[in-house]
Amino acid sequence: MSADLPPVDLSAASPFVASMNFEVAEATGTRVTGHVDLGPDQHTPWGVVHGGVYCSVVESAASIGASTAVVDRGQFAVGVNNNTDFLRPMTSGRIDVVAEPIQQGRTLQLWQVRLTRADDGKLVARGQVRLQNVPLPGA
Secondary structure, rough: OOOOOOOOOOOHOOHHHHOOOEEEEEOOOOOOOEEEOOOOHHOOOOOEOOOHHHHHHHHHHHHHHHHHHHHHHHHHEEEEEEEEEOOOOOOOOEEEEEEEEEEOOOOOEEEEEEEEOOOOOOOOEEEEEEEEEOOOOOH
């Protein structure tokens, strides 16, 4: 049986996932790229982008790449640990997202994700996600 992942259209996901505004440009088993447009809808009460947005983008980018890497085996990847560091506050603007694997094994994967300001390339946040490869439902 050939299993397929759904297309990478996060706007069609839950309202929570869609609210990140993460637009995926490239998604392979070894690299995921895209961008996020940040603004007031993602602010804390103090007027800066909430760190949870960065954690969610990191988790999403790593999950997309890791799942793409194992779909031919009838699997997808679920996050089991997410460590995200917040390096620069932002109030608005575009961030670029690049996710790449550090290690890809039979049962576990480790991905790193970098979020940089699109206008000057400065690192805003970085994260590392450990994922477990599990069977696709119905596979």
